Amino acid sequence: MDFRAVYPSASKLKYIAQTLAKIASEIPFTANENGLTVKVLSPDKTTMIILTLPSLAFEEYECSKEVAFIVSADEFNRTVKRGSRNDMLELTLE
Template sequence: MGFRAVYPTATKFKYIIQTIAKVMDEVPFIATQDGIDVRTLTPDKTTMIILRLPMAAFEEYELNEDKKTFIVPADELNRIAKRGTRNDLVELKLDEERRRLEVNFIDKKTGVVRSFYVPLREGVVEEFSEPQVELTVTARMMADDFKNIINDAKIVSDEVEFSSYEDRIEVYA
């Protein structure tokens, strides 16, 4: 086995994959001794996704080489990720011989294992460096407030503009 990782909560894994699948056709994974990275551009090159899951985020993490890269179809991985429940761990195992990613949901209470397989896509994982951008605004808000803002904006628009001022942030849709 060249790569194996166990993520502690299937619901969080599901949200991560759903977010990526909304804008990407495929998910290019880069597994290193430090953890898993997903760095990719949307097909129109307007949005860059940078996801870093450090090794400490996993309950178990095995990689018997310095780096392993593989690509899976986002829609198929998303359909499988939706099957995970709050009681499940997610185990990812790379099966290079059969050219597939094995996704196992393991019920923490009963030990029942449900297995799914995602075929690997052909291709080379492009490794992008993160853009060096100087951010001039830092803001914090509760996740629920942010979700409400986005859900309200969806009613009237597909785009949202954030404007910052000294004492507030305004959102326009």
């Protein structure tokens, strides 16, 4: 497994996911031993979001090498919206 992260409160990511979905159709993630990073530029190049979640922000975090992956912003937003206050979000890349 190249990457695995468990975020303790899925509902806290709702606002982040909504914001990302408003400005981009795809979300490029980069994961390394230090944490998870997202850098998104809007299509009209007026808005840029740089989000860094350090590895300590996750309940569990494993990253054997630096990996990059792209997720549909709408799918990510829909998935995170389903989470309640007590749900965890697990991201895995093999």
